[in-house]
């Protein structure tokens with residue numbers, strides 16, 4: 001795939017799926033903006049990738065922080081072609097009766113408002129350009145409750161609705177809006193889930209998870225015309241037909 005001269009913004013790029021996606025898009029020739037809170041990790045990744053990479057420390061739950069980062073990308077590269085809303089947190093993992101209200105709200109701020117903030121910040125210029133792809137990393141948790149994950153499941157359901165709402169409003173303006181549910185992926189998030197010991201996902205073994213490179217490859221495929229039939233929907237990487245389309249099996 002040729003992503004030369006495409007500007008890609010990836011949130012949650014300091015590790016896990018976001019970092020894997022950053023490496024892959026950069027390899028394919030894209031200019032990649034790395035957003036996350038851990039500035040040192042972003043710098044290390046930018047050094048590793050080399051070339052056209054912008055490490056931009058940013059808290060997605062804070063609109064001003066996201067808007068500053070997107071403005072920076074506009075100043076450097078003239079626009080954003082692709083936004084990957086990938087940043088997300090799983091904590092607090094706790095039954096409703098035990099959940100800390102402030103921590104619960106904070107997760108919602110990151111996993112829902114963070115997705116809105118990314119969309120809102122890139123929209124004016126994408127609309128003006130009449131083009132752009134916005135992909136949000138979702139989860140099977142968006143569609144079913146799991147013990148201890150009330151905040152996470154609620155947030156992912158909300159983020160999935162944001163994908164549908166944005167598609168409804170902006171498809172006619174040339175925007176491609178999609179969601180990706182990756183299945184379980186071998187990242188820090190699964191280490192945290194394992195440590196919680198709270199529901200069946202925590203009983204999975206490391207080998208049960210797919211590598212972060214798989215959702216990264218799916219995200220890249222979703223930016224191509226081959227995925228146009230899925231615009232406005234959420235695709236699942238558990239689906240063998242999708243894995244085959246992406247070239248994973």
Ligand code: NAP
Nearest residue numbers: 012014015016017036037038059060087088184185187189
């Ligand atoms: P991860 O390794 O824990 O990475 C999460 C990323 O989000 C980190 O780069 C983190 O960076 C960033 N982040 C967290 N809070 C942030 C904030 N307030 N502002 C900016 N960045 C923030 O987990 P992952 O598995 O790669 O997760 C990526 C996405 O995939 C998440 O949306 C997750 O819900 C989704 N997902 C994961 C799995 C799985 O099995 N791993 C399954 C389904 C869906 P900083 O800490 O540096 O900010």
